[in-house]
Amino acid sequence: MATELKPCPWCGNAPDSEASTMDRDEWGTGCNSECSVHAYVWAKTQEEAERLWNTRTDPQRDRLVETLRGLVEAMPQETCDQDCTPENCLRTEARALLAEEEKRHD
Numbered sequence: 001m002a003t004e005l006k007p008c009p010w011c012g013n014a015p016d017s018e019a020s021t022m023d024r025d026e027w028g029t030g031c032n033s034e035c036s037v038h039a040y041v042w043a044k045t046q047e048e049a050e051r052l053w054n055t056r057t058d059p060q061r062d063r064l065v066e067t068l069r070g071l072v073e074a075m076p077q078e079t080c081d082q083d084c085t086p087e088n089c090l091r092t093e094a095r096a097l098l099a100e101e102e103k104r105h106d
Helices: 048-055 059-074 090-104
Strands: 018-019 028-029 040-043
Touching: 018 048, 028 048, 040 048, 059 090
Parallel strands: none
Antiparallel strands: 018 028, 028 040
């Protein structure tokens, strides 16, 4: 059964999975469209190449999470009181969003 492949994180197009045309016994999965990045992952089997493609990091998500983490750390702790909730405290809301995002990608 074919693996459902995630779209290219740079252009959003559907990736391809193909055997190497060189003298290597490898499979490549990646973006072969008009994308300027032409990102590919290579492995010994098609299944492994597709798994690697689908588990790669998303650079935009990583940058967003790191920025949010930096903002949370920069916010003074003393602005929070014991009644903080995500609805009434920006720091608590940001921490909840970070925890939720990290849980989704574990």
